[in-house]
Amino acid sequence: MLVLDNVSKTFNPGTVNSKTALDRLSLHVLPGDFITIIGSNGAGKSTLFNAVCGEFYPDSGTITLDGRDITWLPMHKRAAAIGHLFQDPMRGTAPGMTIEENLALASGRGGWFGTISRQDREFFRERLAELDMGLEDRMKQPVGLLSGGQRQALTLLMATVNPPKLLLLDEHTAALDPATAEKVTELTERIVKESCLTCLMVTHNMQAALDMGSRTIMMDAGRIIYDTSGEERKRLTVSDLMDLFRARTGAALDNDRMLLR
Amino acid sequence: MFISWGIIQSAVELGLIYSMVALALFLSYSMLNVCDLSTDGCYTLGCSVGSMVALTGHPVLALLAAIGSGICSGFVTAFLQTRMKIESLLAGIIVNTGLYTINIMILGKATVSLNDAPTVFTWMKKVLAGTPLADCYKLVVALCFVILTVLFLVLFLRTRLGLSIRATGNNKDMVRSSSLNPTTMITIGLCCSNAITALGGCLIGEYNKTCDINMGTGMVTIALASLIIGETIFGKKTVPWRAVGVVIGAVIYRIVVAVALRLNMPATALKLVSAVIVAVAISYPTVVRALALQNRRLSTRGISLYRILQAAFAALTVLFILLSVFTSGSRPLMILLALLCAVFLILMITADRKERRDAHAGA
Numbered sequence: 001m002l003v004l005d006n007v008s009k010t011f012n013p014g015t016v017n018s019k020t021a022l023d024r025l026s027l028h029v030l031p032g033d034f035i036t037i038i039g040s041n042g043a044g045k046s047t048l049f050n051a052v053c054g055e056f057y058p059d060s061g062t063i064t065l066d067g068r069d070i071t072w073l074p075m076h077k078r079a080a081a082i083g084h085l086f087q088d089p090m091r092g093t094a095p096g097m098t099i100e101e102n103l104a105l106a107s108g109r110g111g112w113f114g115t116i117s118r119q120d121r122e123f124f125r126e127r128l129a130e131l132d133m134g135l136e137d138r139m140k141q142p143v144g145l146l147s148g149g150q151r152q153a154l155t156l157l158m159a160t161v162n163p164p165k166l167l168l169l170d171e172h173t174a175a176l177d178p179a180t181a182e183k184v185t186e187l188t189e190r191i192v193k194e195s196c197l198t199c200l201m202v203t204h205n206m207q208a209a210l211d212m213g214s215r216t217i218m219m220d221a222g223r224i225i226y227d228t229s230g231e232e233r234k235r236l237t238v239s240d241l242m243d244l245f246r247a248r249t250g251a252a253l254d255n256d257r258m259l260l261r
Numbered sequence: 262m263f264i265s266w267g268i269i270q271s272a273v274e275l276g277l278i279y280s281m282v283a284l285a286l287f288l289s290y291s292m293l294n295v296c297d298l299s300t301d302g303c304y305t306l307g308c309s310v311g312s313m314v315a316l317t318g319h320p321v322l323a324l325l326a327a328i329g330s331g332i333c334s335g336f337v338t339a340f341l342q343t344r345m346k347i348e349s350l351l352a353g354i355i356v357n358t359g360l361y362t363i364n365i366m367i368l369g370k371a372t373v374s375l376n377d378a379p380t381v382f383t384w385m386k387k388v389l390a391g392t393p394l395a396d397c398y399k400l401v402v403a404l405c406f407v408i409l410t411v412l413f414l415v416l417f418l419r420t421r422l423g424l425s426i427r428a429t430g431n432n433k434d435m436v437r438s439s440s441l442n443p444t445t446m447i448t449i450g451l452c453c454s455n456a457i458t459a460l461g462g463c464l465i466g467e468y469n470k471t472c473d474i475n476m477g478t479g480m481v482t483i484a485l486a487s488l489i490i491g492e493t494i495f496g497k498k499t500v501p502w503r504a505v506g507v508v509i510g511a512v513i514y515r516i517v518v519a520v521a522l523r524l525n526m527p528a529t530a531l532k533l534v535s536a537v538i539v540a541v542a543i544s545y546p547t548v549v550r551a552l553a554l555q556n557r558r559l560s561t562r563g564i565s566l567y568r569i570l571q572a573a574f575a576a577l578t579v580l581f582i583l584l585s586v587f588t589s590g591s592r593p594l595m596i597l598l599a600l601l602c603a604v605f606l607i608l609m610i611t612a613d614r615k616e617r618r619d620a621h622a623g624a
Contacts, residue, residue, distance in 0.1 A: 079440035092438065094431035097424070105424050105439045112422040159438070 001198050002029040002166055007051055007061035009222075021047035022058065023222035029166075029200070034192060034213035037202045038241070040253055044222040045202045049168045052200075054078045066165055083159030085152070085172040092155030095144030099135060099154065100124055102143055106158035127157055131187060149180030153187055160191050167192065169201040185212070204258050206238040220249050264523060270400060272519035276487075276512030277403035278468055281461030282480060283487040283511045284410050287504060289454040290488065292418065294430035295342070297451060298353030298481055300458055302360030303334045305477035307459025308466035309367040312375055315467060320380045324463055331459025332452045334360065339448040364474055371474045380467035399468065406464060407508055410457055415501045417453070426450045479532045486535040487511035489542040524593040549612065556616060567613035574606035 009022040021044045029035060037045050051058050052065075054075035062071045070078055085092060093102050103124045104116045121139065128136040131153045135146070143151060152172060159167065169188065173181035189212060192199050203209050209216050215229035218241070225248045228236065245253040282304060289297040307327035314323035334356060341352035365371070385398045394401055417423045428436045429446040436443050466472040491510025495502060518531055556566040578599050585595035 074442075076437045076440050076442045079438050084438055091432070091434050094428040094435050096431045097427055101424050101427075102435075104421065105428055105435075105441070108421070108439065110421055113420045115419045115421075 001031045001033070001066060002027070002052065002200075003062075003064040004028075004048075004052070005062045005064070007058045007063060009047060009051060009056065009058050013059075020222050022051060024061070025223055026061075027217070027224060029198060031198055032196060033215055034197075034199045035201070035215045035217060036209040036213045037200060037217050037219060038204075038206065038209045038253075039219035040245075040251075043219040045219055046170055047222070048219070049084065049170050049200070049202070052078075052166070053082050053084045053168060080162075081165040083164040083167040085155055085159055085167075085169045087171040087174045089148040089152040089155065089175060092158065093143045093151050096142055098140050098142055099128070099146075100139040102154065103127075103158060103161065107161045127161060128154075131157060147180075149176045149184060152176060152180075152184050156184065156187060156191065160195060160197065163195040163197060165198065167197045167199040169199065171202050171204055174204055206241055206258065210236055210238065210241070218245060218248075220245070225249065264520065268519050268523065269516065270397065272515040273512055274399045274403050274468070276515030277400070277407045277508065278461060278464045279483065279515060280407055280487065280508040280511030281410055281464065282458050282484040283491070283507045284407075284414060284504065285454040285457035285461065286481070286484045286488050287507045288414060288426075288457070289451060290485065291492070291503070292427050292430050293447060293450040293454070295349050295447065295451065296353070297335075297338060297454060298350055299334060299338045299356040299360065299455070300353075300481040300484065301477040301479070302357040302364065303331055303455045303458045303477075304462035304465075304480045305364050305472075305474065306330050306334055306360050306367075307462030308472045308476060309364045309373070309474075310459070311463030312373050312378075312466045312472040313367055315375055315378045315380060316373070318379060320378070320384060320467060323467070324381070324460060327459045327463030328456045331456040334459070335451040335453070335455030336448060338455070339451040343444040343447050361474070368472060368474060373472045375466065375470040375472065378470075380470070381464075382467055403464070403468075406460070410460075411501075411504045411508060414504050418500050422449065479535070482532070482539050483514070483535045484511075486538040486542075487514045489539060490514055493542065521593070521597075524596065526593045526597070552612065553616060565613070567609050567616065571606060571609045571613065574602045574609060578602040578606060 004025055004027045006024045006026055007022050008020070008024050011017070011019045011021055019042075021042075023044075025044070025048065027048075037048070039045050050056060052063060054070070054073060054077075057072060062069060064070065065078070065081060094105075097105075100116055100121060104120060107120070107124075109120055110117070124139060125136045128139070133150050133153055135150060135154065138146075143154065146154065152175075156172070172188070173184050176184060185208065188201075191197070199213070201213065203212075210233070215227070216233055216236075217224050217228075218226035226244055242253055245251075282300065286297070286300065289295050307330060310330040311323040311327040314326045338352050338356045341347045341355060342349045345352075347355070382399050382402055385402045386395075389395050389398045389401065418427060425436060425439075425441050426446050426449065428439070428441075429443050429450070433443050436446065462477070465476070487510045488507050489510070490513055491506035491508070492503065494510065494513075495506025497503060514535075521531070521534070522528060552566065552570075559566050581595050581599035581602060585592050585599060588595065
């Protein structure tokens with residue numbers, strides 16, 4: 001599915017601010033995998049996602065998605081196959097445009113000169129109703145009026161309305177209040193399951209990292225230091241994870257947003 | 262009579278034609294969120310290209326040629342700011358400077374007269390001769406073009422391409438993640454808006470039967486003033502509503518100008534007035550917020566800033582009214598200043614009321 005082969009990236013090379021964000025990182029994601037990613041601040045989790053979605057080109061190494069080498073493909077061309085959600089709920093939607101206009105853009109239905117048809121509206125309404133947030137009755141309202149949780153749920157819907165080959169979730173519930181975060185998490189699990197998506201999720205919630213998905217990787221200093229799935233992963237507890245991290249890096253797992261519960 | 266129907270009519274005609282430029286900025290400034298400073302040059306470009314073609318006897322072809330030239334100009338501006346990564350303001354200024362020479366080269370001299378050439382206006386005059394509309398043939402032409410432009414914009418902005426352009430001005434990240442290329446969207450948007458600007462320039466040339474190399478100076482500010490007047494009066498609701506508001510804003514601007522000229526205000530002062538309108542309108546929200554903050558700060562010491570400002574503006578209003586009565590030379594200026602102070606006075610009173618109401622609601 002997604003293969004990263006020896007991908008490296010150094011920011012500001014040759015200066016005092018030089019930072020190796022990805023260090024010969026290799027990762028093989030299988031179709032249908034739901035991988036949760038944990039690691040301390042600056043471990044390269046977001047950088048990994050940015051490399052995959054094309055925010056920058058790696059210094060070395062190759063990235064292959066579904067058999068196609070995408071290492072040098074511009075960001076907007078990869079976007080058709082990759083959905084990306086960020087921590088900031090404001091980032092994924094256009095606030096000055098209505099819910100249906102946002103969805104129309106994301107769904108890409110009709111040609112360049114097509115307009116939103118009645119069938120489109122009906123389709124959007126159905127999909128919005130599945131979010132169970134009452135958004136289906138507010139389709140003509142600007143997205144800027146929605147709460148953070150509603151915007152993030154809408155972004156999730158927009159990213160998956162055409163099921164992407166790969167869904168990247170970068171702490172997409174971290175900026176939401178606990179109740180909303182739980183709701184968006186539920187939605188995420190449901191949508192990923194229904195559309196059989198391959199998904200990578202960075203999370204600050206250690207328990208969620210073990211409960212959700214089928215595989216967990218731990219990152220530090222731009223490398224993957226631990227990769228677990230199957231029976232071994234089922235037996236793991238949060239404190240096991242903490243111990244593993246300390247054993248492998250010699251330091252405590254340190255993430256300022258981390259939830260241990 | 263102080264204001265005759267003729268004055269109003271020509272103000273409306275001019276307002277409608279100028280509103281084309283304001284509509285172009287509506288697309289680039291309000292929708293795409295790019296301040297396109299090549300507007301001045303592009304407007305003159307449309308006029309010079311159009312004039313040269315009109316002089317050969319093809320007024321309609323002139324409009325098409327103007328549109329084509331506008332698209333080229335917009336493409337260069339877009340290319341500089343997207344592909345070459347030049348700051349959008351600077352890209353506009355660079356293109357604007359270059360266009361000056363190009364316009365001189367097209368015109369061959371600084372001013373070209375279209376007195377003998379057929380234009381769309383003289384054509385419409387012939388068509389309407391003998392009908393009840395014979396007197397307002399210019400109005401009919403201007404109205405037709407404005408309606409067509411508004412229709413084009415409204416329909417265009419509803420398509421997926423139009424939505425993508427709006428989203429590019431709203432949130433580039435979201436456009437990219439919808440697998441659309443912001444570079445393409447900015448290019449298409451600027452080509453369209455500059456085409457409309459150039460069309461407006463060509464129409465003004467055919468309307469005034471002259472094309473001058475300096476006719477575009479300050480056009481971007483005037484168009485922005487119209488845009489802001491329209492959006493202040495009509496609000497920022499749906500796209501069709503806003504587009505109509507822009508047209509009406511441009512017409513209001515021209516009527517205000519006609520009245521000011523009637524008051525013997527020198528025509529050279531107009532650019533200063535439009536510059537003040539744009540500066541005040543854009544900075545208005547910031548000033549209001551700062552005033553409210555200072556008022557709250559001073560109110561803890563028992564001083565009401567709004568009261569002081571109200572008294573000051575009231576005194577200034579009276580002063581300028583008296584000056585306008587007793588001086589002869591600069592009467593229009595005094596009347597203008599008195600009006601301005603009166604407007605500020607009213608703003609202070611409403612702000613004070615709002616503050617008190619909010620404080621009351623809070624308590």
